[in-house]
Amino acid sequence: MGMNGKKAEGIDGVAKEDYSVNLRANVEHLVKRMKSGSYKPEPIRRVYIPKDGSNKMRPLGISCYEDKLVESIIAQILTMVYEPKFYNESFGFRPNRSCHQAVREIIEDVQYHKINYIVEADIRGFFDNVDHEWLIKFLEHDIADKKFIEIIKKFLKVGIMEDGNYLESERGTPQGNGASPVLANIYLHYVLDMWFDVKVKRQCQGEAYLIRYCDDFVCCFQNKWEAEEFYQRLIERFEKFGLELALEKTKILEFGRFAKQNRAKRGLGKPETFDFLGFTFYCSEDGKKEFFRCKVKTSKKKFRSKVKTMKEWIRDNRVMPVGELIKKINQKIRGHYQYYGVNDNTRGVKSYQNVVKWQLLKWLNRRSQRRSYTLDTFFNGLLKTFPLLEPTIKVSLFYR
Numbered sequence: 362m363g364m365n366g367k368k369a370e371g372i373d374g375v376a377k378e379d380y381s382v383n384l385r386a387n388v389e390h391l392v393k394r395m396k397s398g399s400y401k402p403e404p405i406r407r408v409y410i411p412k413d414g415s416n417k418m419r420p421l422g423i424s425c426y427e428d429k430l431v432e433s434i435i436a437q438i439l440t441m442v443y444e445p446k447f448y449n450e451s452f453g454f455r456p457n458r459s460c461h462q463a464v465r466e467i468i469e470d471v472q473y474h475k476i477n478y479i480v481e482a483d484i485r486g487f488f489d490n491v492d493h494e495w496l497i498k499f500l501e502h503d504i505a506d507k508k509f510i511e512i513i514k515k516f517l518k519v520g521i522m523e524d525g526n527y528l529e530s531e532r533g534t535p536q537g538n539g540a541s542p543v544l545a546n547i548y549l550h551y552v553l554d555m556w557f558d559v560k561v562k563r564q565c566q567g568e569a570y571l572i573r574y575c576d577d578f579v580c581c582f583q584n585k586w587e588a589e590e591f592y593q594r595l596i597e598r599f600e601k602f603g604l605e606l607a608l609e610k611t612k613i614l615e616f617g618r619f620a621k622q623n624r625a626k627r628g629l630g631k632p633e634t635f636d637f638l639g640f641t642f643y644c645s646e647d648g649k650k651e652f653f654r655c656k657v658k659t660s661k662k663k664f665r666s667k668v669k670t671m672k673e674w675i676r677d678n679r680v681m682p683v684g685e686l687i688k689k690i691n692q693k694i695r696g697h698y699q700y701y702g703v704n705d706n707t708r709g710v711k712s713y714q715n716v717v718k719w720q721l722l723k724w725l726n727r728r729s730q731r732r733s734y735t736l737d738t739f740f741n742g743l744l745k746t747f748p749l750l751e752p753t754i755k756v757s758l759f760y761r
Contacts, residue, residue: 371425372406372522380426391427398508402428402516405535407523413670422521422537432539435513439543442503447546448554453575454542460638461703463574464657465758467642470570470581471655476617478588480580481635482595483610487576488541489533491548492603493517496534499551516540532603545575552602553578561591572637579637588613618653620644639663639700657758659701659709667697667713672720679724687747690717694750702755710752718749 370376380387394400403425409418424432440456447455452463470476496517500510519535521528534541534548554573557580562569567583569591582588592613596606615624620632621644632644640657647654659667671693678686694717702710718740725743726733734743 369423370406371423371428372403373425375426377426387427388430391430395431395512396508398511400431400512400515402431402519404520404522404527405537407521407536413666420536422535424535424537424539428516429539431512432516435509435516435540436543438509439540439547443543443547443550446503447550448558448571450571451546451550451554451573453573453577454546460574460700461756461758463572464638464640464703466572467579467581467637468655468657468758470572471617471642472653474570474581475568475583476570476581477615477619477623478582478585479614479616479635480582480588480592480595481610481612481614481637482578482580483607484576484599485605485607487604488536488545490603490605491534491545492532495552495602496544496548499547513540513544542575548602549573549576552598552604556598561594574638577638579635585613585615616642616644617655618644636660636662640703640706645705654705656705657703658706659713664709664713668716668720671717675717675720675724679728683725683743684747687721687749690721691750698750698752699755702753704754704756704758707752707754714749714752718744721749 391400405422405424408421408423410421411417412419444456450466452458452460452466471479493514497510497514500513504510516535516538518530520530521535534544538544554571557569557571562571565582565584565587567587568581569583569587570581572579572581580588580591582591592611599606614633614635616632616635624630624632634641634643636642639660640663641660642655642657645654645656646652671690674693675686675690678689681689694714697713698710701713722734722736722739725739
């Protein structure tokens with residue numbers, strides 16, 4: 362959801378255009394304050410916007426424009442320092458890494474390694490519960506510049522302005538802060554990634570792998586008992602650093618090339634599935650039913666959410682000229698295809714297109730004082746003149 366210029370301003374009401382009028386003088390003054398230690402960021406303005414595909418609202422933090430400049434510099438410096446240190450298994454908010462690479466990594470681990478169990482975990486309110494003291498300790502371990510650390514401390518303690526009320530920031534990384542994603546990666550690099558590598562993976566008798574995208578992660582294990590032991594140790598590990606597993610969303614499931622036959626022997630149903638980054642992972646076979654395949658499809662939750670969002674958009678914009686309306690719809694579904702158009706998910710993106718077609722027909726026929734479309738005039742007339750984009754596979758999840 363986009364925001365206009367006024368809504369995107371911080372509590373000082375200064376827009377980018379205003380700051381740019383005397384850009385050189387403003388930047389020089391900013392640098393001078395940063396060097397002297399007198400620079401202090403303003404509290405973040407909190408607003409609420411509709412959650413994608415839901416009736417719920419989600420918080421959005423808006424920094425003052427000058428603070429955004431500093432946040433960007435902090436993020437760039439931290440990225441330069443920590444990129445060489447981060448593990449390859451971390452994919453979120455890093456240069457030249459993507460959600461699709463994380464998905465591909467899971468598929469490779471499950472298909473080509475001895476994986477029989479998955480630990481699907483969820484951190485409860487991660488960004489709101491990052492412990493400031495631990496985060497600063499991690500930063501001081503790698504960065505000697507005390508002035509730089511002090512600036513980060515100021516941002517962590519900046520607080521929030523909501524409806525004229527000031528709220529202190531005693532925990533968490535400020536939502537809306539441009540440096541928050543890299544700070545989150547630094548925190549979990551030490552709390553999870555390094556610990557998993559040194560204290561879990563290297564000590565396992567069987568194979569073990571971690572795939573993380575910011576605060577979302579999945580762990581793959583060869584042995585059930587080691588997956589169960591990791592689950593218990595993870596709870597204790599997170600508690601030490603002020604984090605909590607959402608136990609109702611965290612589980613161990615049997616998954617992999619032998620899951621189907623092993624569950625059948627025990628009189629159980631087909632292998633369970635798990636969701637990650639908007640996809641559902643499931644056990645399957647190749648087209649000839651000769652080889653095991655780990656496949657993905659659009660998760661039901663995300664599919665419903667995306668459909669709801671599109672339905673509401675078509676409803677709210679149905680008065681547009683038809684050609685312009687369909688052009689805008691095509692722009693939106695192109696984005697859907699670019700993310701969900703992956704191997705084995707042709708049915709998923711085709712289903713999405715079909716729902717969009719029927720929603721378009723429904724709302725065009727509810728326009729007042731406009732002609733209605735029959736099935737024939739809609740499918741064989743309108744959509745021939747203004748066709749919807751056809752689903753295509755945009756991303757290959759196969760390793761080359």
